Amino acid sequence: MSSSTATSAAEATGARTDEAASLIGDARTRIDALDDRIIGLVQERMAVSSVIQEARMTSGGRRVNLSREMEILARYRDALGKPGTSLAMTLLELCRGRV
C-alpha cells in the first residue's frame, strides 16, 4: 500500500493490494446496484401477490394456495438447489405473511 487512501480501501475490503482493493470496490458497487434491483423486484412481487390474495379472499376463498406455493418452491429449488427452497419460503413469507 502506498497511499492512505489505498490503505483505507484495503481496510474496507480486506484486500492486500491496491489492485484487489480497486476491483473489490468496483464489484461491490455493482452488487449494491443489483441488490437495489432485487429489493425493488421483491417489493413489486409483494404488490402483485397482494392483488391475487385480495381477489381470492374477496371472492370468498383463502389467502393461501398451497399447491401454487409448492410449484414456486420447486421452481426455486430446481434453479438454485436447497438454498433456493429457503429463499422461496422467505419470499412467500414476505408476500403472504407467516402461515
Ligand SMILES: C=C(O[C@@H]1C=C(C(=O)O)C=C[C@H]1O)C(=O)O
Ligand atoms: C399469489 C398467490 O397467493 C398466495 C401467494 C403466493 C405467492 O406470493 O407467490 C402463492 C400462493 C398463495 O399462497 C397465488 O395464489 O398465486
